[in-house]
Amino acid sequence: MTTDERDSGRPDPQRDLDAELRRLFADDRLDVPVSRHASATVVAGARRRRRNRMAMATAGGVAAMAAIVFAAATLSGLVHPTDRVSAADPSSGIVLSTTITTTTPTAAPPSAQADSAAVLGPDGYGDLLLGMSWQDALASGELRQSAPLSSAGCLRYSVVVDTPVRKLPVTPTPNASGSAPATALPPLPVVAELVVSVRNGVVQVIAGPLLRTPEGVGVGTSRDVLADVYPKLVAPTRGGAAVTAVVANPKAVYMFDLSGTGVVTSFSLRLAKSDCLG
Amino acid sequence: MVAAMPATAPAGLDADHDALPAVPTTRSHALASEDFGEFVVAALPGLLRYGHALAGNPHDAADLVQGVLERIGARWSTIVRRTGDPLAYARRAMVNAHVSRWRRTRRESLVADLPDTSAVWQPDKFADEPLWQALRALPPRQRAVIVLRYYDDLSEAEIAHTLGISRGTVKSQANKAMSALRTRMGATAEGRGR
Numbered sequence: 001m002t003t004d005e006r007d008s009g010r011p012d013p014q015r016d017l018d019a020e021l022r023r024l025f026a027d028d029r030l031d032v033p034v035s036r037h038a039s040a041t042v043v044a045g046a047r048r049r050r051r052n053r054m055a056m057a058t059a060g061g062v063a064a065m066a067a068i069v070f071a072a073a074t075l076s077g078l079v080h081p082t083d084r085v086s087a088a089d090p091s092s093g094i095v096l097s098t099t100i101t102t103t104t105p106t107a108a109p110p111s112a113q114a115d116s117a118a119v120l121g122p123d124g125y126g127d128l129l130l131g132m133s134w135q136d137a138l139a140s141g142e143l144r145q146s147a148p149l150s151s152a153g154c155l156r157y158s159v160v161v162d163t164p165v166r167k168l169p170v171t172p173t174p175n176a177s178g179s180a181p182a183t184a185l186p187p188l189p190v191v192a193e194l195v196v197s198v199r200n201g202v203v204q205v206i207a208g209p210l211l212r213t214p215e216g217v218g219v220g221t222s223r224d225v226l227a228d229v230y231p232k233l234v235a236p237t238r239g240g241a242a243v244t245a246v247v248a249n250p251k252a253v254y255m256f257d258l259s260g261t262g263v264v265t266s267f268s269l270r271l272a273k274s275d276c277l278g
Numbered sequence: 279m280v281a282a283m284p285a286t287a288p289a290g291l292d293a294d295h296d297a298l299p300a301v302p303t304t305r306s307h308a309l310a311s312e313d314f315g316e317f318v319v320a321a322l323p324g325l326l327r328y329g330h331a332l333a334g335n336p337h338d339a340a341d342l343v344q345g346v347l348e349r350i351g352a353r354w355s356t357i358v359r360r361t362g363d364p365l366a367y368a369r370r371a372m373v374n375a376h377v378s379r380w381r382r383t384r385r386e387s388l389v390a391d392l393p394d395t396s397a398v399w400q401p402d403k404f405a406d407e408p409l410w411q412a413l414r415a416l417p418p419r420q421r422a423v424i425v426l427r428y429y430d431d432l433s434e435a436e437i438a439h440t441l442g443i444s445r446g447t448v449k450s451q452a453n454k455a456m457s458a459l460r461t462r463m464g465a466t467a468e469g470r471g472r
Contacts, residue, residue, distance in 0.1 A: 017460060020409055021428040025331055029403040032326035032336045039318040042344060046314065046351020053352065147406075206402075240415070257402075260338045260379060266402060 120211040121269045122248035124202065125192050128159065130252055130271055133201045143194065153198040154276035158190045197276040204270035204277060213254060213267070223262040314354045318347055321365055328369060331425050332376045334414035346371045370440050373426065377418045377441065412462035420455035423448060
């Protein structure tokens with residue numbers, strides 16, 4: 001993949017950046033896959049807003065509509081249903097009856113109800129541990145390579161586990177350009193992503209939505225709960241991630257990416273310092 | 279917990295579908311869901327891409343798109359009549375919603391939901407892309423100017439019109455953005471030593 005290691009004799013860095021930006025915006029990776037119920041969800045949401053504006057629905061009618069919209073799946077597989085909590089019905093509180101609360105706004109952290117298989121940290125995920133050699137990681141049999149060996153000696157692997165995770169309702173969806181998926185079988189759910197240094201072994205484990213920290217934090221946790229659970233959390237600078245040391249593992253840190261609405265969208269366990277880490 | 283998709287479209291949508299007139303009447307509060315629904319199906323992939331470029335991550339992109347489309351749908355016939363180009367209107371609305379979101383109170387995220395309703399999770403696809411990370415670090419209005427210029431190919435005047443700011447402001451925002459990007463990219467290239 002081309003990077004900026006182009007001919008340094010190029011006289012116009014402005015033109016380079018222009019071209020790079022256009023290339024980036026034409027990239028396929030910008031596609032956001034959606035479930036096939038996405039448009040129905042939007043139409044239903046529009047109806048709800050329209051009816052709210054009409055202000056003619058009874059309380060029961062609004063509740064029914066809100067519950068139906070909530071139940072009608074998320075817009076994209078990457079978005080949590082909770083993001084769809086209606087801003088138009090802040091006082092109804094009715095939507096929440098269809099959710100399961102796993103965190104509270106108080107200081108009590110979510111309990112690690114998940115069994116140990118779903119915990120990331122303090123040392124790693126299951127038998128995939130930070131610092132473990134590349135060969136040992138491969139020997140686990142749970143890895144599927146997701147990025148080729150880079151010139152810096154770094155690789156990425158998806159951790160695929162053939163366990164209860166399979167119960168995820170993985171619906172084959174058309175990809176963003178509308179064509180049908182290439183395979184009939186749903187892909188193996190990816191539980192986590194590993195960044196491996198050829199020299200230093202496993203340097204980072206990036207959590208999928210199924211994993212939680214031992215303190216119960218995971219994808220979907222709000223920023224407030226995060227700050228409560230990790231009092232020494234260092235807030236992100238713009239565009240960056242929130243970072244906290246891992247108490248039981250002095251060499252490691254957690255990093256949390258937050259969405260614009262203040263919700264963890266991804267997190268990882270990684271060595272505080274290593275090659276292969278940006 | 280409702281994890282499964284409903285077997286049919288949400289109740290109410292099908293029921294009303296047959297009752298809708300082909301052309302929305304002025305008096306009734308019927309939503310021309312036929313046209314709007316078709317519009318959504320056609321527009322979603324492109325708008326999501328656009329949202330992704332604007333917002334910097336797929337979560338916020340989907341958030342942005344859904345909010346804008348729902349608002350448009352609630353006033354569909356008016357918007358079609360007034361603008362004649364709901365797609366362009368949607369894109370403008372997305373840019374402005376994105377820029378102004380920081381001032382709006384963020385919606386309460388009251389629960390951290392169990393993730394088993396997500397489809398297959400995908401890790402950040404742009405993790406290795408320094409320019410993307412540099413873009414994400416820009417303040418929202420600067421990023422919007424970059425997206426409008428390099429994704430939408432709008433002229434300075436068009437960008438000014440879309441954002442409701444002066445051309446001078448567009449110019450200075452663009453300069454700041456490009457300068458910040460250049461600085462970051464320069465630092466990245468040195469730091470990585472790839």
